Amino acid sequence: MLLDIYLLVGKIQVVxxxxxxxxxxxxxxxxxxxxxxxxxxxxxxxxxxxxxVTKASIHYHFAGKADLGEALITRYGDRFGAAxxxxxxxxxxxxxKLAAYAExxxxxxxxDRMCLCGMLAAEYETLPEAMQRAVERFFADNQRWLEAxxxxxxxxxxxxFDGPEADAAQLIVSGLxxxxxxxxxxxxxxxxxxxxxxxxxxxxx
Amino acid sequence: MLLDIYLLVGKIQVVxxxxxxxxxxxxxxxxxxxxxxxxxxxxxxxxxxxxxVTKASIHYHFAGKADLGEALITRYGDRFGAAxxxxxxxxxxxxxKLAAYAExxxxxxxxDRMCLCGMLAAEYETLPEAMQRAVERFFADNQRWLEAxxxxxxxxxxxxFDGPEADAAQLIVSGLxxxxxxxxxxxxxxxxxxxxxxxxxxxxx
DNA sequence: GTCTATAACGAGATAGAC
DNA sequence: GTCTATCTCGTTATAGAC
Numbered sequence: 001m002l003l004d005i006y007l008l009v010g011k012i013q014v015v016x017x018x019x020x021x022x023x024x025x026x027x028x029x030x031x032x033x034x035x036x037x038x039x040x041x042x043x044x045x046x047x048x049x050x051x052x053v054t055k056a057s058i059h060y061h062f063a064g065k066a067d068l069g070e071a072l073i074t075r076y077g078d079r080f081g082a083a084x085x086x087x088x089x090x091x092x093x094x095x096x097k098l099a100a101y102a103e104x105x106x107x108x109x110x111x112d113r114m115c116l117c118g119m120l121a122a123e124y125e126t127l128p129e130a131m132q133r134a135v136e137r138f139f140a141d142n143q144r145w146l147e148a149x150x151x152x153x154x155x156x157x158x159x160x161f162d163g164p165e166a167d168a169a170q171l172i173v174s175g176l177x178x179x180x181x182x183x184x185x186x187x188x189x190x191x192x193x194x195x196x197x198x199x200x201x202x203x204x205x
Numbered sequence: 206m207l208l209d210i211y212l213l214v215g216k217i218q219v220v221x222x223x224x225x226x227x228x229x230x231x232x233x234x235x236x237x238x239x240x241x242x243x244x245x246x247x248x249x250x251x252x253x254x255x256x257x258v259t260k261a262s263i264h265y266h267f268a269g270k271a272d273l274g275e276a277l278i279t280r281y282g283d284r285f286g287a288a289x290x291x292x293x294x295x296x297x298x299x300x301x302k303l304a305a306y307a308e309x310x311x312x313x314x315x316x317d318r319m320c321l322c323g324m325l326a327a328e329y330e331t332l333p334e335a336m337q338r339a340v341e342r343f344f345a346d347n348q349r350w351l352e353a354x355x356x357x358x359x360x361x362x363x364x365x366f367d368g369p370e371a372d373a374a375q376l377i378v379s380g381l382x383x384x385x386x387x388x389x390x391x392x393x394x395x396x397x398x399x400x401x402x403x404x405x406x407x408x409x410x
Numbered sequence: 411g412t413c414t415a416t417a418a419c420g421a422g423a424t425a426g427a428c
Numbered sequence: 429g430t431c432t433a434t435c436t437c438g439t440t441a442t443a444g445a446c
Contacts, residue, residue: 036330037328037330037331038243038245038327038328038331040243040245040246041245041328041330041331043420043421043422044421044422044423045420045421045422053429053430053431054430054431054432055421055422055423056423056424056425056430056431056432056433057429057430057431059422059423059424060429060430061429063423064422064423065421065422065423114327118327118383118386118387119327120390121386121387121389121390121391122243122319122323122324122327122328122386123242123243123246123327124389124390125241125242125246125389126242126243126246132390135390135391136390136391139387139390139391139392140391143391162403162406163403167399167400167403168403170384170387170392170396170399170400171380171384171399171400171403171404173383173387174380174383174384174386174387174388174396174400175376175379175380175383175384175400175404176383177383177386177387178323178378178379178380178381178382178383178384178385178386179375179376179379179380179383180383181323181326181327181379181382181383181386182323182326182344182375182378182379182382183379184326184329184330185325185326185329185337185340185341185344186326186340186341186344186345186348187344187375191375191379194372194375194376195372195375195376195379195380198367198368198372198373198376199376199380201367202407248438248439248440249439249440249441250438250439250440258411258412258413259412259413259414260439260440260441261412261413261414261415261441261442261443262411262412262413264440264441264442265411265412266411268441269440269441270439270440270441
């Protein structure tokens with residue numbers, strides 16, 4: 001059963017509280033604030049207070065909020081991409097890869113965070129254009145990775161589904177993002193695990 | 206095929222641009238603003254400008270933003286509930302009911318809106334408590350209706366799925382909310398229809 | 411019920427000393 | 429690279445005239 005595998009898979013972190021065990025950086029603090037409260041729900045003052053510095057100091061490193069936001073998505077996307085590459089190295093079975101992919105999301109949710117780009121997807125219309133483009137890239141990258149896994153799994157006979165890989169990949173991204181979105185106000189991590197488990201089970205051959 | 210039915214089902218509106226064909230009300234304008242930009246992404250000034258009145262006039266009807274937000278969710282939930290009741294009256298087949306449910310979401314998305322409570326789910330942590338409770342009620346009501354449909358469909362042999370109705374209902378809500386969330390920045394209504402169609406097809410007996 | 415006026419506050423941002 | 433000080437603007441909200 002896919003759900004069992006999924007629960008056994010070791011954690012590959014997307015969440016980084018601190019850069020490498022040191023003091024949290026501006027990006028670390030801003031990231032968790034955006035994931036919990038949204039880009040329109042936090043301010044330079046929030047970041048500054050958390051780091052015990054002044055707002056002016058934050059402006060020295062990131063001239064404007066749009067710059068900070070862009071850097072946030074880039075770093076998140078890079079870290080996510082690295083986690084996907086690590087999955088490719090560590091696991092061979094495509095069902096296990098999908099389970100590990102879902103676990104990436106779960107690891108974010110248990111920290112009471114929404115996926116950064118899921119959160120920004122909600123606020124999409126209010127974002128500076130550079131941030132909008134960066135959010136699109138994030139989803140495109142996820143889509144590409146999932147299509148490769150789905151294609152491989154189908155060829156090897158470990159995954160089964162109708163229609164193009166692209167359609168199946170869309171459902172997986174949507175399902176996991178939606179499960180995170182709804183789980184925070186309603187149902188919690190348990191709800192996420194149920195939805196993710198059922199979702200992926202539908203692709204197991 | 207479920208997808209075909211789903212495309213043929215007539216529209217039951219959740220979106221109301223104007224109350225009943227008259228001039229748009231404060232709630233009408235505020236609703237679309239929240240659905241497009243989020244609760245933290247609009248202001249009294251935006252509503253006032255759209256209605257060609259002053260901010261003070263809005264405060265006369267809704268003393269604070271929290272009051273406006275609460276009224277918004279209540280009305281949306283009532284309208285959604287009425288749409289679900291209308292589906293129950295109009296349709297008998299539970300597969301068609303699920304398709305009509307998905308079409309409710311699609312009707313919101315084509316107007317470039319996110320589900321009101323999906324949007325508020327993202328901003329959940331920043332909302333006044335009364336609004337948080339109202340968002341939870343919305344999801345609980347959806348959950349309840351879906352469970353009844355799933356239960357009936359399984360008993361009649363038109364729907365098939367493993368495990369409790371509650372788990373299946375969670376996946377449906379999550380999948381549709383997520384498909385809406387991601388579709389706006391990435392993929393559009395086409396993406397939503399693909400994801401929704403595949404999602405519901407998995408429940409067809 | 412809508413207006414003008416304004417208060418009170420916070421957000422994003424900059425200048426310039428240290 | 430961080431600070432103090434300040435500026436400008438938008439936002440929520442209220443007082444009181446019409």
